[in-house]
Amino acid sequence: MSSGKVELVEILRKMILIREFDQLAIELRKARRIHGALHPYVGEEAVAVGACAALRPADRITSTHRGHGHCIAKGADINRMMAELFGRVDGYCKGKGGSMHIADFAIGMLGANGIVAGGMPIACGAALAAQLEEAGGVAACFFGDGATGEGEFHETLNIASLWKLPLLFVCENNQYGAGNAVESVRAVTDISLHAPAYGMPGVSVDGNDVLAVRDATGEAVERARRGAGPTLIHCKTFRSLFHAMRDVPPPETRSADLLAAWRGRDRDPITRFEDYVTGSGIVTAAEVLAIRGQVKRDLEAAVDFAEASPYPDPKDLLVDMFAE
Amino acid sequence: MREISFTQALDEAMAEEMRRDERVIALATTRAPALENEFGKKRVRFTPISEAAFTGIGLGAAGSGFRPVVHWGMVTFSFVAMDQIVNQASKIRYMFGGQADFPVTYRCTTGGGAQTAAQHSQSPYSMFMHLAGLKIILPSTPADAKGLLKSAIRDNNPVISFECSRLASITGPVPDGDYTIPIGVADVKRAGNDVTVVGLAYYVREALAVADELAAEGISIEVIDPRTLVPMDAEAIRASVRRTGRLVVVDEAPATCSAASEIVALVTEDPDTFHALKAPVQRVCAAPVPVPFSPPLERAALPDQTRIKTAVRRVLEGAAVAV
Numbered sequence: 001m002s003s004g005k006v007e008l009v010e011i012l013r014k015m016i017l018i019r020e021f022d023q024l025a026i027e028l029r030k031a032r033r034i035h036g037a038l039h040p041y042v043g044e045e046a047v048a049v050g051a052c053a054a055l056r057p058a059d060r061i062t063s064t065h066r067g068h069g070h071c072i073a074k075g076a077d078i079n080r081m082m083a084e085l086f087g088r089v090d091g092y093c094k095g096k097g098g099s100m101h102i103a104d105f106a107i108g109m110l111g112a113n114g115i116v117a118g119g120m121p122i123a124c125g126a127a128l129a130a131q132l133e134e135a136g137g138v139a140a141c142f143f144g145d146g147a148t149g150e151g152e153f154h155e156t157l158n159i160a161s162l163w164k165l166p167l168l169f170v171c172e173n174n175q176y177g178a179g180n181a182v183e184s185v186r187a188v189t190d191i192s193l194h195a196p197a198y199g200m201p202g203v204s205v206d207g208n209d210v211l212a213v214r215d216a217t218g219e220a221v222e223r224a225r226r227g228a229g230p231t232l233i234h235c236k237t238f239r240s241l242f243h244a245m246r247d248v249p250p251p252e253t254r255s256a257d258l259l260a261a262w263r264g265r266d267r268d269p270i271t272r273f274e275d276y277v278t279g280s281g282i283v284t285a286a287e288v289l290a291i292r293g294q295v296k297r298d299l300e301a302a303v304d305f306a307e308a309s310p311y312p313d314p315k316d317l318l319v320d321m322f323a324e
Numbered sequence: 325m326r327e328i329s330f331t332q333a334l335d336e337a338m339a340e341e342m343r344r345d346e347r348v349i350a351l352a353t354t355r356a357p358a359l360e361n362e363f364g365k366k367r368v369r370f371t372p373i374s375e376a377a378f379t380g381i382g383l384g385a386a387g388s389g390f391r392p393v394v395h396w397g398m399v400t401f402s403f404v405a406m407d408q409i410v411n412q413a414s415k416i417r418y419m420f421g422g423q424a425d426f427p428v429t430y431r432c433t434t435g436g437g438a439q440t441a442a443q444h445s446q447s448p449y450s451m452f453m454h455l456a457g458l459k460i461i462l463p464s465t466p467a468d469a470k471g472l473l474k475s476a477i478r479d480n481n482p483v484i485s486f487e488c489s490r491l492a493s494i495t496g497p498v499p500d501g502d503y504t505i506p507i508g509v510a511d512v513k514r515a516g517n518d519v520t521v522v523g524l525a526y527y528v529r530e531a532l533a534v535a536d537e538l539a540a541e542g543i544s545i546e547v548i549d550p551r552t553l554v555p556m557d558a559e560a561i562r563a564s565v566r567r568t569g570r571l572v573v574v575d576e577a578p579a580t581c582s583a584a585s586e587i588v589a590l591v592t593e594d595p596d597t598f599h600a601l602k603a604p605v606q607r608v609c610a611a612p613v614p615v616p617f618s619p620p621l622e623r624a625a626l627p628d629q630t631r632i633k634t635a636v637r638r639v640l641e642g643a644a645v646a647v
Binding site: 057060062091092093094095096097101103104106110111113116120121122123124126127128129130133139151155156158160163197203212226287301319320321322323324 | 377383390392416458479
């Protein structure tokens with residue numbers, strides 16, 4: 001797929017923004033300035049950004065507990081994301097959701113989800129809506145390798161394929177379901193092999209290669225838009241950090257060699273893409289620096305926005321329970 | 325007024341709402357030929373037996389602009405979809421700060437009395453009442469069933485329609501044309517002065533039968549049908565109890581943490597109503613067992629008219645009932 005400079009710069013900017021957002025969130029959480037549990041997306045940025053680069057604004061996605069990357073990739077406002085982490089009224093959910101439950105229905109982001117595979121049927125419903133609307137819309141559900149152990153994964157694959165729904169199953173195989181390495185809990189670790197069992201194409205791609213993810217998603221989107229049904233895209237990536245933290249990050253139990261291999265400049269999704277766009281002369285090193293500077297300023301502004309926003313008033317506790 | 329069955333009334337509600345709003349779609353594991361013929365297979369889907377998936381599909385389609393009506397079959401099967409009900413449907417609006425509406429209706433049959441044994445004879449209303457975020461309707465007549473289901477489909481929230489199996493074939497007067505019954509409004513099915521009997525679903529009929537019988541003894545029973553369990557029309561029940569001073573609640577679920585328990589709590593925690601009570605309240609509920617298969621055992625497990633009468637007499641003990 002051809003790529004213009006504007007698109008490539010935006011891909012790079014979003015990946016850097018996701019990385020820096022989550023690194024900042026970790027520091028804010030350690031400093032007890034934000035609350036609750038945090039699941040950083042560090043190392044997996046190419047999956048969300050690559051997949052969302054192949055979607056239109058009106059297409060709908062569902063996310064996971066590790067959802068900040070999907071929000072940013074789909075175009076969420078980092079000010080409102082940050083305000084949500086701070087538990088403030090200007091957060092996406094007015095402080096009612098927190099890190100694990102950010103949604104922005106206006107941009108087709110139907111929610112992060114604290115339940116493994118819990119978003120998959122919901123995305124399938126969005127795909128059914130798109131099929132009924134006949135406007136060429138598609139839906140995508142992001143899920144981890146761990147979700148393949150859930151019944152909702154299998155049920156949703158079957159129905160989506162049976163009804164030829166315009167749905168993309170984007171598996172981010174980050175090698176771990178919470179604390180368990182994928183090979184210790186899965187009989188089959190090539191997630192794409194589930195696809196033929198449900199009569200749909202399955203592809204495996206290097207999930208740290210953002211353009212490979214974008215192109216695989218683009219093919220699946222094209223197939224979905226013409227009514228040929230869903231595709232399972234297995235993106236092999238790596239959870240560079242921990243599963244979750246509360247007050248402090250949990251101790252690292254994985255080998256230094258393994259971490260070094262995945263975090264290396266030639267394998268990390270961001271440095272690798274940065275080297276590609278600068279090496280091929282599309283983007284200059286100065287432009288990369290400018291992007292990084294702008295991301296830093298945007299994040300500082302997001303924290304300022306969040307801290308300037310008030311906490312919710314307890315008198316509003318019951319607001320938003322039921323629609324009129 | 326014409327008389328049709330409970331099931332026919334529900335079928336009419338479905339067809340009329342699908343006619344009224346093309347965004348209403350139906351998902352069920354069993355085929356609905358009449359609906360399929362009129363509205364086509366795109367809007368009337370029969371699904372694989374994958375309750376978790378189609379419960380969530382309904383929710384996702386609701387969040388994407390449609391008004392799905394999802395039929396679980398028996399309530400028994402909803403338990404397979406508990407993640408989508410408990411973690412998703414009941415929480416999705418509030419958790420996301422009210423930024424979207426989820427107008428999905430979940431239908432299912434409930435209740436015992438048909439020798440379908442433990443798994444398929446359940447009335448677990450209170451399990452769902454406990455989840456803040458779901459509205460729940462529980463009609464006892466064909467007219468209420470039609471009007472409430474139409475309200476549920478038009479409601480912008482997840483609504484569960486519990487449809488009592490033993491009522492399926494009963495008939496009753498149903499108005500012609502379009503009408504709705506508001507969610508959250510109880511109905512006085514029979515006015516009376518001595519005892520308030522709150523019945524749920526099939527037990528509204530049983531309470532009415534008892535009221536007829538005891539009227540011959542000069543006992544005047546007021547029968548109230550909440551019709552909606554969430555939101556519960558507590559004030560209608562309290563107002564009745566403040567007049568009668570006596571309360572019996574009949575529910576075919578076991579008593580522990582039941583809808584009956586909730587009704588009793590709503591009545592007794594209200595100071596004015598509490599002070600108006602002339603006798604301890606009585607719950608007539610199922611025995612705390614999985615509903616057994618064999619007819620004599622099943623009859624022993626579930627409430628019946630005899631037990632309702634006993635409870636009524638108990639709350640009247642010591643009372644001088646006007647003849």
